[in-house]
Amino acid sequence: MYGKAVDNRSEREDDSRGAKYTRSRLPVELVYFEEFSTKEEAMSREWHIKRLKRLQKEKLIAGSLPKERISR
DSSP states (O other): OBTTHHHHHHHHHHTTOSOHHHHTTOSOOOOOOOOBSSHHHHHHHHHHHHTSOHHHHHHHHHTOSOGGGSOO
16 A cells, blocks of 8 residues: 555444445455555556466465566
């Protein structure tokens, strides 16, 4: 996420003001995040993470998949 967006996004989702997808899957729990200096970097990283297989995402969350193994 970029800037203070982690706190704001988490609050919106908990208040059912977030995306339609997350509104129907409450409560939402933040299990992983990275900080970036620009919105473009954050969006690029999110794009790469979304394309990982489920097992790779679970390893990333657990810390057993090095960040360098995912293209930035």
